[in-house]
Amino acid sequence: MKKLINKTENVVSEALLGMDAAHPDLRVDHEHKIIYRGDDRRPGKVGLISGGGSGHDPLHGGFVGLGMLDAACAGEVFTSPVPGQIMEATKTVDDGAGVLHIVKNYTGDVMNFEMAAEMAAEETGVNVLSVITNDDVAVQDSLYTAGRRGVGVTVLLEKIAGAAAEEGRSLAQVAEIAHRVNANGRSMGVALTSCTVPAAGKPTFDLPGGEIEMGVGIHGEPGRKRLPIASAKEIAALLVEPIVGDLDFTGGDGVIAFVNGLGGTPLMELYLMYNEVAQILKKSGIHVARSLVGPYITALDMAGCSVTLLKIGPEMLSLWDAPVRTPGLRWGV
């Protein structure tokens, strides 16, 4: 394993020191590993919190700021934060209007956020609602399993719900639009290589020379199946088909099309993939209203990408276009 790190145990805390130094707009609580907005918030604004295992940068810490999150709790690499952190962040950002927890659907994340919400409510009576993202069509959904993973939609949701909160909407309203975003988004990912968790010191899975792993998440979990490496055009089709097969994206005001890099794949390839995705969508009669291309929800150094489609209407579109000022997404301000 070759990484730009010191001790593996300190990767997360040292990266937070760097984020803190690089972004005067943010305030970092190093004891609790929480990244806060450093600027003034609208009084009485609903608080937006997310968090999860580290190693998905810029998610979540890079999405803290005006128009997006109020706080992000950083867990160990690929390990959800603990209830204490989440409770601390919840109490800190609550301004009386309540707090929304944005949680990716992993057993660990769900349970830790759940415990934190219970504990925070008990301690201070803060009103907490949660939205759980579960957009990964690679995973067969069922009442009897852990269900689908939360992946790319999380980024879009944090932006859109963040704008709704910034507008001054109530907790119930912000939660409602957040649920709507999740319900209307689907994702699918592919890995060309595994990632290497610093503490593990070696790649999580072996991927022989000529193979790719279809249906991976963002934790180096092995995917659903291996295939021989194919062209970008073929891979794009393999990613888009299960997405559009799962939800009807035609008609209406179109979609936000999001091609996400998993960390080790350069932007040039992501643009090339986006071209393939855009062509498929065009042929399928799906109108692309907005697009996003880049590494936004990553899996350490994994090479590969994911595609997310989010069906939108005028309301979501205007929330998407609303000003945002975070290290990871910034426009209109």
Next chain:
Amino acid sequence: MKKLINKTENVVSEALLGMDAAHPDLRVDHEHKIIYRGDDRRPGKVGLISGGGSGHDPLHGGFVGLGMLDAACAGEVFTSPVPGQIMEATKTVDDGAGVLHIVKNYTGDVMNFEMAAEMAAEETGVNVLSVITNDDVAVQDSLYTAGRRGVGVTVLLEKIAGAAAEEGRSLAQVAEIAHRVNANGRSMGVALTSCTVPAAGKPTFDLPGGEIEMGVGIHGEPGRKRLPIASAKEIAALLVEPIVGDLDFTGGDGVIAFVNGLGGTPLMELYLMYNEVAQILKKSGIHVARSLVGPYITALDMAGCSVTLLKIGPEMLSLWDAPVRTPGLRWGV
């Protein structure tokens, strides 16, 4: 080689199709492989053009837009554009106020831009000035060699000169500040892995398990020497020492400190490196006025990073802070 591509010959043109589709703010001339600003420019504004081999995304195409470049010419992967492209872009962006060519100091880039400037001047009489960036302290400079490579400073220069042009300064003034940026910036890079040029199909160099390559550029050129992998703290020292040994960065208004990812290294490690760099600068009495952390001038999928320091005064600082709206850098607008 595993990449998200179709045919290796089409990598650049297909990535440009994707950029075009993803960025309605840009206009792409696919025949000439030129990325133009799609929005309205101030009338009579000096035109800023850069370009170079592809594979350094977001440089240069991702820096086209308000407050930065007017056009970027995309060469083949790691191969400078040809004079015809550059001439075409020069004629197109000239608004009577002349055009500045921003060229990284590589033999090929310098010669192709030179020929283009000669041809454009001959054909249309457009006034062209050039600035050549050569900030890489890994390379020993001499009158008798190709001199130092242009690397990280190019990003900062495109931003600062872009802001000067946007303000309405004359060609001579824009060129002057551009030269000043180059004169005050220094960089140094390290690779943890080689990159793989699509047409070559295999890594440009072999880097055995436990070794790193110090003093690499952005083309997978082997560096100056190999060392056993070291801690982030040690690597940061090895990068910063030759920079501050080459130019005095203490005093004055401080520096822009830029930790750049080479393509395959995740943001978490870049932040961790930035923390180490910031600590060294603090100990050395160098004030960090602004910082930039992320993959901005890359070498395809190479893992590693570079550090750039730019000594600034109030003028450069305010040009740095001025609004910019490009796919790669965006603030204040």
Next chain:
Amino acid sequence: MTDTSVDVEALDRWIRRFAEEVSKNKDLLTDLDSAIGDADHGSNMDRGMSATVAALDEASSQGRPLTTAGALLKTVGMTVVSSIGGASGPLYGTLFLRMGTSAGDVEALDDAGFSAALTAGLAGVVARGKAELGDKTMCDALAPACAALDASLAGGAGLSEALAVAATSADTGRDATIPMLARKGRASYLGERSIGHQDPGATSVALLVNAAAATLGSRP
């Protein structure tokens, strides 16, 4: 037969032994989690149990020793919850917290009391994680261990003997996860591909029950 007394010191020994075993088997647990998860179960458990040992040390060094079984187990649970994260943090945390509640403010537990506490812990894990038997989780080692412990004690065995049986059951339960198709936790994302791999959580649970057999059964 006389009941074995599981007092605070014995529980402390148990937890420390578990921490040692986790540390020794850290790479194994992470390797198992690499195959069907995200390669962190070893470092998660090791981080949690090191923090727990540190918390136990601190409590005694600061002169506020944990004097009841309930207090000790709750401290373990709280430390685990607040230092692990992931799935194992809340699950192991709940296990120990519920054991603590079940144990209550007593200096020592009798055999039945220990068995009841462990079963209460299992119930907490099930309540929190909603896993059913056969879902390929830590429950597949913990549930048979609880059942065996209870049955052995009911059949007249001493704690020593009953815990030995429970440890064997945990091992068998752990091994039985290999052919299972995962329906909970990260391994469930793999569908059919989860078959043929041993569950990391069931493996750490087997270490926990074996540590109990090695430390609790002996009369003081």
Next chain:
Amino acid sequence: MTDTSVDVEALDRWIRRFAEEVSKNKDLLTDLDSAIGDADHGSNMDRGMSATVAALDEASSQGRPLTTAGALLKTVGMTVVSSIGGASGPLYGTLFLRMGTSAGDVEALDDAGFSAALTAGLAGVVARGKAELGDKTMCDALAPACAALDASLAGGAGLSEALAVAATSADTGRDATIPMLARKGRASYLGERSIGHQDPGATSVALLVNAAAATLGSRP
């Protein structure tokens, strides 16, 4: 002796042969460039020479054949300049453009005329790239080849023989780049580490001169 006539057809054969050789040696050129450059000299030259062959084909198919040596060489030069980029684009482009200017509007060059054209090409490369002998560049193969060609012709050899000598000189010049420390081009960034590697540009120049020896010397 009678001069060999290097006419437009002969030049066309030369260029096409060079294109073939470049295509055959594409991987070799890229491998050499991987060691001390950026791994693209093979694909650069191949892209340029394929475009050149296409340009020659197009000119004849569109019924506006290149009727003079100057016109043909300038077409080659312009195509190379506008399709390669990098260092080799302007350098090879200048080589052929200057050869074209030197050749002028004639249907055929005599031996001395061809030699003069090649030497003019070399002068263009030096003017553009500022390399000196021993800098480990294409000049280290091209300069000795020009000198040998000129000297052989002056000594009374026919073009065939003189080009054979020139080709040998180019090969020797190419091999002599191995121990050199690069002072121009990308290889110069490596400093001492450039020693021990053959220069890719000198290697492609040797292909060019060998292609001339194979195609130009024979009397029609």
